[in-house]
Amino acid sequence: MDTWRESQAQGIAFLQGLSELSVPELAGTLISASTAGRLLQTARVYWGPTKNTRKQRLARDTAVESSMPVDALVLIERHLRKLADGIDEWAVRTELCALTGTVDDIDRAAADIVRRHNQAQDFDARPRRSLKGGKNTDAAGCRTISVTGPEREMVAFLRGLEKKASALRVDGMTYEQAMYDALMSGDGTPQEILTPMVVIGLPDWAKLLRHEGSESIFALTDGTILTGAELIARLMSDHHLVGLYDPLTGPVNAYQASRLPSAKQRLLASAESILCEWPGCTTSADSSSDHHIIAFKNGGPTNVVNMAKLCRLHNGRNDDDPEKPRNGRIERINGLPVWVPPGGGPPRRSRHPIKKLSAAELTRH
Ligand SMILES: [Zn+2]
Known part of the structure; x- marks a missing residue:
């Protein structure tokens, strides 16, 4: 070495x-x-x-x-x-x-x-599009092709395949095998789903008092009380999705023109993370699952503060039992999801550049 x-x-x-x-x-x-x-x-x-x-x-x-x-x-x-x-x-x-x-x-x-x-410079990525490979057979008798294109088109393409793949996937089949079958079936239609989320840092004058049902109640320093929806209505009205984040404790609540309570927590977690929280991982939050920081079986609640986005692989690797450290685990420290190495040591966070656009980082500045 x-x-x-x-x-x-x-x-x-x-x-x-x-x-x-x-x-x-x-x-x-x-x-x-x-x-x-x-x-x-x-x-x-x-x-x-x-x-x-x-x-x-x-x-x-x-x-x-x-x-x-x-x-x-x-x-x-x-x-x-x-x-x-x-x-x-x-x-x-x-x-x-x-x-x-x-x-x-x-x-x-x-x-x-x-x-x-x-x-x-208004650089155009499309002239860089290509499909290459397929010339060499590997030791298993397979060939590989690689497809390169503008990121939006590639995401839409994979989204379409994912939908088809989840319908085709049966027990014992890997995700990658299902994606291949979806591609070969020839009918995964590209799908573009863009959901911008407006991130609002919880202002100093409003502190969270309690959660009531799916609503958050804020106490204001002028002695009055507002619901989260009212607070958002005052700050901004024309956007479809608004996420409230407290820079000290993390996500607070999400509001939408038409309410989707079941999807609400997932939205907040996605906007908070953008990518899987495991350092070095580049799986998008949309392709990740909702991880309970304190395991559900250990009494961890299903709320936004106890949730973090982890991809399938890292959700499996995470040490759900802190008493049995092997791969490290995700914890929320000072409001931020961080990875704590097995056996202690300073917590680490993903240094991927796009993380700077996550709600967790945006509300800190
Ligand atoms: Zn990951």
């Missing part, structure tokens, strides 16, 4: 050592030709000839300063290839070289930063 760490941690110095080599020279030793190709391409960006020697040096110095590992430098180049024309590539590269965290953190943050630069 130490040898590996030493060779990988000083990415820029490592690349300097490689920059004079050719792919066959490098690949002839220990690594595949494709890995050698990626490393040398990255090495030449930072150490090869360029017209922008000053900018190149600045990017190198920034990456040295942040101890950017080799893997992260290679990933940064992959994201920069998606950068729209007309944007100063060296400036963005230097911005990315300053990122810190694990390689996975840097990977996601870099994708997010490049995307924001592209969006500022």
Whole structure:
């Protein structure tokens, strides 16, 4: 591990050592030709000839300063290839070289930063659409194709398949197998369902007094009482969904023009999380299930404060019994769902960039 760490941690110095080599020279030793190709391409960006020697040096110095590992430098180049024309590539590269965290953190943050630069230029994702693969047979006798398209179209496509898949799925069939069958059946119609939710941080002058049925009662500092619906009516009237969040304790209540009490808690939890709460997981809240933070069987109530979005996998991994730590568990600390490692240690939260748009984060600023 130490040898590996030493060779990988000083990415820029490592690349300097490689920059004079050719792919066959490098690949002839220990690594595949494709890995050698990626490393040398990255090495030449930072150490090869360029017209922008000053900018190149600045990017190198920034990456040295942040101890950017080799893997992260290679990933940064992959994201920069998606950068729209007309944007100063060296400036963005230097911005990315300053990122810190694990390689996975840097990977996601870099994708997010490049995307924001592209969006500022009205970048059109559609020309990037493609369907590739299907040429190589693996050891199991299968072939893989990959489909790339604008995120909205891909989500709508999967939504349509999911609906069909849940109808086709029988005992003993995995979710992925059902999705394949749905695709092959040819009649999963793309479905776009967009539900914007307006997030309102509970104002200081209104503190939650009690929950009455599905309504929340607020005591105001002027000595009066308002229901949550009345509070929302004062703050804002024309939006379909409004979620009330207390920055200290978490979700309070959701209001809708036509009430769907059964779906209400799920909506709040989705808006709170956006993604599965397990650090590193990228499953969307819409595809996740409602996890009881204190297990139902241990007397945990079905209310928004005791709920968190976890994908199927992490719902299964979560240590429902805190006395038997194995994989860690989700808890709510200071109003935020966090992952507590097995056997203690500081709680962690997902560092995915989109989490900044979750209700839990929005109401904190
Ligand atoms: Zn997950």
